[in-house]
Amino acid sequence: MGINKYEEIAQAAIKLFERKGYHATSVQDIADEVGLQKGSLYHYISSKEELLMKITQQSINGFNRRMEKIIESQVSSKDKLILAIQHHVTYVARNMEMTTVLLREAFSLEPDHHKVIKEETDRYLKLWTTIIDEGVQADEFKPGDSRLIALAILGSANWLHRWYQEGGKMTPEEIGNYFAQIFLEGIKK
Amino acid sequence: MGINKYEEIAQAAIKLFERKGYHATSVQDIADEVGLQKGSLYHYISSKEELLMKITQQSINGFNRRMEKIIESQVSSKDKLILAIQHHVTYVARNMEMTTVLLREAFSLEPDHHKVIKEETDRYLKLWTTIIDEGVQADEFKPGDSRLIALAILGSANWLHRWYQEGGKMTPEEIGNYFAQIFLEGIKK
Amino acid sequence: MGINKYEEIAQAAIKLFERKGYHATSVQDIADEVGLQKGSLYHYISSKEELLMKITQQSINGFNRRMEKIIESQVSSKDKLILAIQHHVTYVARNMEMTTVLLREAFSLEPDHHKVIKEETDRYLKLWTTIIDEGVQADEFKPGDSRLIALAILGSANWLHRWYQEGGKMTPEEIGNYFAQIFLEGIKK
Amino acid sequence: MGINKYEEIAQAAIKLFERKGYHATSVQDIADEVGLQKGSLYHYISSKEELLMKITQQSINGFNRRMEKIIESQVSSKDKLILAIQHHVTYVARNMEMTTVLLREAFSLEPDHHKVIKEETDRYLKLWTTIIDEGVQADEFKPGDSRLIALAILGSANWLHRWYQEGGKMTPEEIGNYFAQIFLEGIKK
DNA sequence: AATGAATGAGGTTTCATTCAT
DNA sequence: AATGAATGAAACCTCATTCAT
Structure with a gap:
């Protein structure tokens, strides 16, 4: 945890997609989960x-x-x-x-x-x-x-x-x- | 079909929820499917x-x-x-x-x-x-x-x-x- | 003015595009100009x-x-x-x-x-x-x-x-x- | 070309501003054009x-x-x-x-x-x-x-x-x- | 000199819902 | 019964800029 930020983001996404569903999970939710600003996520993902x-x-x-x-x-x-x-x-x-x-x-x-x-x-x-x-x-x-x-x-x-x-x-x-x-x-x- | 408008709306919703998923289906989609305006749907459903x-x-x-x-x-x-x-x-x-x-x-x-x-x-x-x-x-x-x-x-x-x-x-x-x-x-x- | 809302919006857009340029004009700017909420514009325009x-x-x-x-x-x-x-x-x-x-x-x-x-x-x-x-x-x-x-x-x-x-x-x-x-x-x- | 990095950046900007317009050209675009990272541009320009x-x-x-x-x-x-x-x-x-x-x-x-x-x-x-x-x-x-x-x-x-x-x-x-x-x-x- | 992570504001657009007519 | 205008929140994403390394 922490070493690879992309992996951390993916883990957060897995957890949230499972819990709330893909469409009900906002990019904000994922950002909150990893402690980044919404916009900062886009250094790691493209969408x-x-x-x-x-x-x-x-x-x-x-x-x-x-x-x-x-x-x-x-x-x-x-x-x-x-x-x-x-x-x-x-x-x-x-x-x-x-x-x-x-x-x-x-x-x-x-x-x-x-x-x-x-x-x-x-x-x-x-x-x-x-x-x-x-x-x-x-x-x-x-x-x-x-x-x-x-x-x-x-x-x-x-x-x-x-x-x-x-x-x-x-x-x-x-x-x-x-x-x-x-x-x-x-x-x- | 046509007799009971609510049933018609429900059928449209079933079809669309199945095809696109609940969150990806908009109320507009449902309205289009039954040939009503979005606002008119709310005479039949509450949400x-x-x-x-x-x-x-x-x-x-x-x-x-x-x-x-x-x-x-x-x-x-x-x-x-x-x-x-x-x-x-x-x-x-x-x-x-x-x-x-x-x-x-x-x-x-x-x-x-x-x-x-x-x-x-x-x-x-x-x-x-x-x-x-x-x-x-x-x-x-x-x-x-x-x-x-x-x-x-x-x-x-x-x-x-x-x-x-x-x-x-x-x-x-x-x-x-x-x-x-x-x-x-x-x-x- | 007021009769045709689409025309009113177009006039606002012309004025703003001229003054600030297309890219520097936000949809918010146009909405403000015609006195609508940003989202409400989309009843009249598609983009x-x-x-x-x-x-x-x-x-x-x-x-x-x-x-x-x-x-x-x-x-x-x-x-x-x-x-x-x-x-x-x-x-x-x-x-x-x-x-x-x-x-x-x-x-x-x-x-x-x-x-x-x-x-x-x-x-x-x-x-x-x-x-x-x-x-x-x-x-x-x-x-x-x-x-x-x-x-x-x-x-x-x-x-x-x-x-x-x-x-x-x-x-x-x-x-x-x-x-x-x-x-x-x-x-x- | 290459001797003066600022000139190189300016040339890239001219080319891109002409092609896409000033607002539609991102700092990233300019950085890409000269082969630098976005952040590095700011060693040469202030804005x-x-x-x-x-x-x-x-x-x-x-x-x-x-x-x-x-x-x-x-x-x-x-x-x-x-x-x-x-x-x-x-x-x-x-x-x-x-x-x-x-x-x-x-x-x-x-x-x-x-x-x-x-x-x-x-x-x-x-x-x-x-x-x-x-x-x-x-x-x-x-x-x-x-x-x-x-x-x-x-x-x-x-x-x-x-x-x-x-x-x-x-x-x-x-x-x-x-x-x-x-x-x-x-x-x- | 150069990187790349991070920010925070702002961009366009969608949407469920309400309501006067 | 039906419309369609309007809302306001929230959606995804972009961007100019900063800064520690």
């Missing part, structure tokens, strides 16, 4: 939207980077899926504010910027379907619609940003495990 | 926020009403859960815009209003855990954390508002069935 | 630049309209030129502020708008060369570079906006006559 | 306005200095007038940007500064009327209003900054000659 863009980009990149490593790893498809769920869930839980901004505010980006984020999220989805398709081919998963399955899992895992609270009775890792188990085994006795 | 409140309330009420009927029905817990998933999925798919406004914009409500919506969504969650708990007790479901299971299912089902498109290769009913199957049986072979 | 555009357009149109009538009239080229000089001079003198805005501020228009004004001023110049060329053909004027002559005359006549003051010892008509005489006969004895 | 003042002063001084030499020369009034026109025209043509700044932007100076420039331009005008008055007394020119004649000539000659382009079919000298001829002989056959 409020640039901040949102950087934040969402950083967020989706974090998801993609982890997922690519999992895909490249030498384990069974089932284990890849378990890892993917665990990683997604813990990443959301450990970056709640940033994830919320990505999931809720990215659509406020200007069309050009939004397109870039959209492409990255599409890529992320594809990485999920790859794992599932491979698992089906390896006879590890039931045949099915891999995109629908991926969307079901991602829905569950993303939803975490709406209810997870640090200090609850389960750790993110435990939640990830549980989610993995649900999707693999189902809840029926 | 922009009131519109958002009515919309989110109507939306969450729709979810709750259906769920209560399911709970009261005389079928097994498993069948209740299947019905609940089917109903939620089809309700989202058939009310995409309104659902999006509920899920993405409710947090823009003033604290007092937001609290009301929060209570209703909490109630909705509780209805889901009720079914699951009963299913566990009836030995239909594996023992587990019913809240976590409900949140997993709701996450999947809510996420639909981000990707569902009318005219896709599966109907909402088919998607609902598939989701139910995933959560009951899992995807592992 | 400050629109005002400048309207003003310059009205101004150059005034010049062109008069000139076209002169061209169509059935008099000798010499008399057309005299009329043109008289009209230009009196138009400048009677619309000092607007002319100043046209001549000094039009270049502040955005490229698209500026292009429109440029085309109109080019057209105006061409009307002048037409008269001169016809006069040369009719053997009324010495052979010469009609464009250069037109630019010389226009320079003199436009410059009026920098020095003319109402109530001076010569009326605009007298100045026009004198200018016409200078350009036709020269000053040499 | 943006000082730059405009220096530029306009240098410009009007150039006009006055030449004119004084002409007045002192031992030739007929007619030849003085011809020389004056030639010099003015070539000076404008060879210093287009600086002249434009003088003619278009001087009025943006603060009152105190503006007054100084005004006095110099008034002096310049008086030098012209002196020549004309002497020519009338020497029976070289027709009797007339010397101020009006001077303003007519200056208008033509100043207007050059709005249309002259290097590389046109006439050199500045040829244009000067032509203008002199027009004002002396007129265009009527």
